[in-house]
Amino acid sequence: YRGSGATETAARRVQPWGLTNWHGRWYLTGHDLDRDAPRVFRLDRVVGRPRTSGRGGAFEIPDGHDATRMIRTTYGDDAGATTSVRLLVREGTASSLRRRATSVDAGGDEPGAAVEQGWDLVDLEVRSLPAIVQEICAAGPDVRVVRPPELREAVVDALTAVAAAHSGGEG
Numbered sequence: 233y234r235g236s237g238a239t240e241t242a243a244r245r246v247q248p249w250g251l252t253n254w255h256g257r258w259y260l261t262g263h264d265l266d267r268d269a270p271r272v273f274r275l276d277r278v279v280g281r282p283r284t285s286g287r288g289g290a291f292e293i294p295d296g297h298d299a300t301r302m303i304r305t306t307y308g309d310d311a312g313a314t315t316s317v318r319l320l321v322r323e324g325t326a327s328s329l330r331r332r333a334t335s336v337d338a339g340g341d342e343p344g345a346a347v348e349q350g351w352d353l354v355d356l357e358v359r360s361l362p363a364i365v366q367e368i369c370a371a372g373p374d375v376r377v378v379r380p381p382e383l384r385e386a387v388v389d390a391l392t393a394v395a396a397a398h399s400g401g402e403g
Contacts, residue, residue: 234277235277238393241280245285246260247265247291248262249262249293250293251275255363257275258276259299260273261273272302307360314357315380315383316357316379318356318377318378318379319354319355319368319377321353322375323350325375329354330354332356334356334357335354336355337354338352362386366390
């Protein structure tokens with residue numbers, strides 16, 4: 233399993249409780265035996281072929297387990313607080329970000345974020361910074377974070393980890 237922002241994979245031993253689709257991604261909920269705690273695993277981060285061990289029925293799924301609630305708690309609750317995000321987005325790109333925008337401005341008066349021809353300032357309210365980091369990274373050079381600074385740092389860290397994973401180096 234490759235955790236968020238990780239360059240290395242790690243073997244994980246899990247008692248699976250549920251498999252659920254949430255916001256277009258598949259997640260496994262379960263008990264992580266090595267950490268002795270409930271955990272959520274994104275399936276697109278599973279590397280290789282999972283192996284089974286032990287015998288069927290060797291553990292019980294907790295009564296009342298709600299996989300979606302567990303995922304929301306881990307990645308950001310739909311009813312929770314939001315963070316204001318401002319991005320520079322190249323025209324004609326990042327349609328998923330644009331669809332959720334509270335405003336799109338081709339001008340802009342943000343200090344330090346002079347909008348070049350072909351770019352828009354896009355404002356969003358997001359519930360989960362880790363989730364938006366992944367979406368911004370997926371857009372590549374077509375999206376730049378204006379604010380908040382902790383989001384910009386998280387994007388830089390994630391992209392640095394990807395570059396290190398593919399270069400064999402540390403950055």
